[in-house]
Amino acid sequence: MFTAKAIFQYVARLVLLSRITTYAKAQTVNLEGFEAVEMIGNLVDVTDFSWTPDGKRIVMVEKAGAIHVHDGVNFNRLSTAIDLSSVMCTEGERGSMSVTMHPDFEQNGYIYIFYVRQAPGGSCPLPEDDRTPDPNGPTTRLSRFTLEASNTIDLLSE
Numbered sequence: 001m002f003t004a005k006a007i008f009q010y011v012a013r014l015v016l017l018s019r020i021t022t023y024a025k026a027q028t029v030n031l032e033g034f035e036a037v038e039m040i041g042n043l044v045d046v047t048d049f050s051w052t053p054d055g056k057r058i059v060m061v062e063k064a065g066a067i068h069v070h071d072g073v074n075f076n077r078l079s080t081a082i083d084l085s086s087v088m089c090t091e092g093e094r095g096s097m098s099v100t101m102h103p104d105f106e107q108n109g110y111i112y113i114f115y116v117r118q119a120p121g122g123s124c125p126l127p128e129d130d131r132t133p134d135p136n137g138p139t140t141r142l143s144r145f146t147l148e149a150s151n152t153i154d155l156l157s158e
């Protein structure tokens with residue numbers, strides 16, 4: 001059963017993501033006395049984002065595998081924490097899909113990223129039949145990484 005708080009947080013994230021995506025693609029536009037201002041730019045196909053518990057950083061996930069860290073107050077990009085594109089598949093609906101923080105993030109720095117990892121040997125074959133997954137094909141993973149204070153993620157922390 002979902003709590004009202006969980007539903008509110010989910011809806012708020014969807015609304016904010018849609019607005020960030022809109023602002024990321026839009027230029028400054030005047031609308032009847034209001035001005036839309038780009039808050040975060042240079043993003044491509046953002047699939048998810050999450051604030052660190054202290055609200056000081058936003059972790060943004062791009063479908064192609066780049067994980068960016070932005071300042072949670074003024075939205076400046078602090079770093080590209082990691083780029084998973086060399087180990088993942090992005091065809092169709094594949095790619096980096098979501099990110100969330102561990103409940104004890106402030107103590108351990110753990111974040112979880114949901115993505116599609118390449119098959120052994122680095123290939124990304126599409127299944128002939130979606131109902132019969134290939135045991136030697138790409139895998140959908142929920143992986144734990146460590147986001148360091150330097151706003152970087154080491155692939156080996158997976």
